[in-house]
Amino acid sequence: MNAAVTVVFALLGVLAVGSALLVVTTRQVVHAALWLVVALGAVAGCYLLLRAEFVAWVQVLVYVGAVVVLLLFALMLTKAPIGVSEDLDAGLAQRVVAAMVALATGALLVTVLVDGFSGEVIDQGATGGAPAIGASVFRSWVLPFEVLSVLLLAALVGAIVLSRRDVPGAGAADSVAGGR
Amino acid sequence: MGLPGRGLAGGLATTFRTMTRRSITQQYPDVSPDLPPRTRGVIALLEENCTVCMLCARECPDWCIYIDSHKETLPATTEGGRERTRNVLDRFAIDFSLCMYCGICIEACPFDALFWSPEFEYAELDIRELVHERDRLALWMDTVPPPPPLDPGAEEAKEIAAARKAVAAPAPTGDRHGEGAAR
Amino acid sequence: MSVLDLLLRLVLLLACFLVLPLVVGQIEHKAMAHMQSRLGPMYAGGFHGWAQLVADGVKFAQKEDVLPAAADPWVFRLAPALALLPYLVVLALIPVGAGQAVVSADVGIFLVLAVMGIGIIGTVMAGWASANKFSVLGALRAAAQLLSYELPLVLAAASVAMAAGTLSLPGIVEAWRPWWLLWQLPGALIFLVAGLAELSRSPFDMPVAESEIIFGAYTEYAGLRFALFLLAEYAGIVVLGALTTVLFLGGWKWPFLVGGLGWLWTLVKTLAVAFLVIWLRVSLPRLREDQLQRLAWAWLVPLALVQLMITGVVRVMG
Ligand code: SF4
Numbered sequence: 001m002n003a004a005v006t007v008v009f010a011l012l013g014v015l016a017v018g019s020a021l022l023v024v025t026t027r028q029v030v031h032a033a034l035w036l037v038v039a040l041g042a043v044a045g046c047y048l049l050l051r052a053e054f055v056a057w058v059q060v061l062v063y064v065g066a067v068v069v070l071l072l073f074a075l076m077l078t079k080a081p082i083g084v085s086e087d088l089d090a091g092l093a094q095r096v097v098a099a100m101v102a103l104a105t106g107a108l109l110v111t112v113l114v115d116g117f118s119g120e121v122i123d124q125g126a127t128g129g130a131p132a133i134g135a136s137v138f139r140s141w142v143l144p145f146e147v148l149s150v151l152l153l154a155a156l157v158g159a160i161v162l163s164r165r166d167v168p169g170a171g172a173a174d175s176v177a178g179g180r
Numbered sequence: 181m182g183l184p185g186r187g188l189a190g191g192l193a194t195t196f197r198t199m200t201r202r203s204i205t206q207q208y209p210d211v212s213p214d215l216p217p218r219t220r221g222v223i224a225l226l227e228e229n230c231t232v233c234m235l236c237a238r239e240c241p242d243w244c245i246y247i248d249s250h251k252e253t254l255p256a257t258t259e260g261g262r263e264r265t266r267n268v269l270d271r272f273a274i275d276f277s278l279c280m281y282c283g284i285c286i287e288a289c290p291f292d293a294l295f296w297s298p299e300f301e302y303a304e305l306d307i308r309e310l311v312h313e314r315d316r317l318a319l320w321m322d323t324v325p326p327p328p329p330l331d332p333g334a335e336e337a338k339e340i341a342a343a344r345k346a347v348a349a350p351a352p353t354g355d356r357h358g359e360g361a362a363r
Numbered sequence: 364m365s366v367l368d369l370l371l372r373l374v375l376l377l378a379c380f381l382v383l384p385l386v387v388g389q390i391e392h393k394a395m396a397h398m399q400s401r402l403g404p405m406y407a408g409g410f411h412g413w414a415q416l417v418a419d420g421v422k423f424a425q426k427e428d429v430l431p432a433a434a435d436p437w438v439f440r441l442a443p444a445l446a447l448l449p450y451l452v453v454l455a456l457i458p459v460g461a462g463q464a465v466v467s468a469d470v471g472i473f474l475v476l477a478v479m480g481i482g483i484i485g486t487v488m489a490g491w492a493s494a495n496k497f498s499v500l501g502a503l504r505a506a507a508q509l510l511s512y513e514l515p516l517v518l519a520a521a522s523v524a525m526a527a528g529t530l531s532l533p534g535i536v537e538a539w540r541p542w543w544l545l546w547q548l549p550g551a552l553i554f555l556v557a558g559l560a561e562l563s564r565s566p567f568d569m570p571v572a573e574s575e576i577i578f579g580a581y582t583e584y585a586g587l588r589f590a591l592f593l594l595a596e597y598a599g600i601v602v603l604g605a606l607t608t609v610l611f612l613g614g615w616k617w618p619f620l621v622g623g624l625g626w627l628w629t630l631v632k633t634l635a636v637a638f639l640v641i642w643l644r645v646s647l648p649r650l651r652e653d654q655l656q657r658l659a660w661a662w663l664v665p666l667a668l669v670q671l672m673i674t675g676v677v678r679v680m681g
């Protein structure tokens with residue numbers, strides 16, 4: 001990576017981490033969802049700089065375009081007051097535990113990533129466009145891909161069963177399991 | 181019903197057909213509108229015909245005709261004759277902010293003193309200006325069109341029919357039954 | 364591509380972005396008027412009211428920028444920009460002629476669909492931040508509509524991408540052949556219908572149904588911010604027209620007048636689709652919410668899957 005790309009990458013990383021922090025610290029529910037948009041967008045930018053074009057746009061399409069909209073939709077459908085919601089606060093103990101869990105998860109992820117990919121250099125010539133992704137998903141990773149799609153199918157069927165009211169024994173459940 | 185979506189296609193066809201036709205919008209301030217005969221724009225007063233009988237003012241449903249008058253005595257025209265009194269009009273005004281253009285006053289007037297004029301551009305910035313006094317009502321007389329020809333097959337005007345009958349067969353005076361039979 | 368060249372393209376893009384929506388808006392004024400046996404604007408600018416929208420713009424600029432007392436100021440102010448910008452990005456990716464796109468991307472179609480989906484966040488933000496229950500209802504409706512119609516839209520676009528064997532927009536136009544008009548016809552119709560729904564245009568204008576919820580998410584907006592939302596709507600029509608042109612109507616291709624004037628065909632086809640969008644608005648009544656959802660899930664999604672299958676079969680056999 002040349003210098004400019006590195007700088008932009010670092011900035012995007014800071015943006016992603018900063019807005020992610022705001023997601024969990026803000027006391028306004030909808031602001032949390034909107035900061036999530038920024039965080040996910042910044043991550044998409046990082047992908048883009050890593051030449052993973054396809055993944056970047058999938059990130060935008062699925063996460064920013066659909067998941068966040070779904071999130072906002074659900075928030076507004078339930079309760080999303082303008083201004084600070086006091087009950088969004090947590091006690092000190094809870095905060096400490098949450099921070100520790102987050103730090104531990106982060107550390108684990110970083111260790112795994114560094115362990116697995118340190119020293120690898122991204123080939124600036126090859127783009128992570130659709131052909132490369134398609135080839136690797138449908139050649140080397142076809143089995144996990146299929147397993148995953150079966151899992152999603154199961155979640156889909158489950159959601160339908162839960163939300164149907166005319167099936168005896170099901171239905172009454174008010175909380176629909178959102179599967180994604 | 182038939183094919184699904186036929187209604188939608190029909191709607192699309194209708195709007196498209198309308199688009200290819202001339203639109204009916206009148207470009208009013210630029211092009212003066214083409215008014216039909218007997219248009220009710222404003223009421224004109226022919227003062228000479230008015231006898232101050234007050235019929236119009238009494239028939240008007242919203243009481244928006246104001247008439248003031250006084251009696252005048254005319255000296256006898258012949259020696260030893262009777263003096264005559266007659267009504268003289270002092271004020272005749274129509275408040276067009278109340279008038280609903282029903283035309284009852286014009287129908288009611290037995291002396292042909294009121295007429296419809298098609299003029300309609302007399303809007304005012306002050307509502308009180310909409311009371312047209314007799315001079316203004318008289319001015320509208322210039323804009324009254326000649327009566328349009330009768331519709332084909334329409335009944336003849338009453339006075340013309342009566343006059344024609346009188347010419348054809350001079351009936352003894354006082355017999356008014358024939359007139360009713362003509363209807 | 365030199366810097367100067369890029370700059371020129373950006374300026375052209377901006378000009379298109381500001382002018383084309385106005386052109387579409389003016390066509391809407393006039394076409395709708397004549398379809399209703401009216402004349403539409405006749406005064407502004409002298410000749411058949413051509414400058415009506417310019418006059419409207421001036422009017423909007425003079426209006427007071429109202430911020431409701433209970434609103435969330437930042438979100439309220441940001442929303443119009445977020446609604447408008449995605450369309451600018453998409454327009455930059457449209458290849459108007461052979462090799463004549465402002466920016467070209469390998470996965471163009473994907474990028475376009477991804478960015479278009481962001482615009483809805485602007486509407487949702489606007490609806491929520493206005494502190495008005497009608498606005499929230501409008502935003503909810505818009506979001507629900509987008510979530511249901513995104514799927515058929517993407518599937519229809521995927522069908523063309525599959526047929527062309529590429530995700531790049533110029534690549535799709537290059538691969539396009541006239542008989543695709545028939546082959547991809549269901550896809551094209553699905554794309555257009557789903558696109559209309561994403562733009563909340565009639566007959567899918569439940570989110571702004573004025574008889575029920577005033578103007579949906581935009582109720583509290585006034586002045587320039589409101590104008591930005593309107594601009595976004597018309598820019599959306601331009602983008603939808605351009606995308607339909609590129610994906611399904613062969614972009615700059617035509618039996619004659621190819622060469623350097625291809626962009627003219629793109630423009631003509633785009634405006635033709637825009638006219639269709641306006642025509643639909645004038646002719647069709649608004650769909651109810653349940654009809655809207657049924658259309659998406661019971662008709663468009665299965666149809667799109669069938670189209671995908673047909674495309675696949677023809678690709679493998681051919
Ligand atoms: S037109 Fe009717 S309302 Fe008007 S002055 Fe005559 S009688 Fe009265």
Ligand code: SF4
Pocket residue numbers: 229230231232233234235236237247288289290291292293294
């Ligand atoms: S009815 Fe005719 S004649 Fe009698 S006062 Fe009215 S305008 Fe004059």
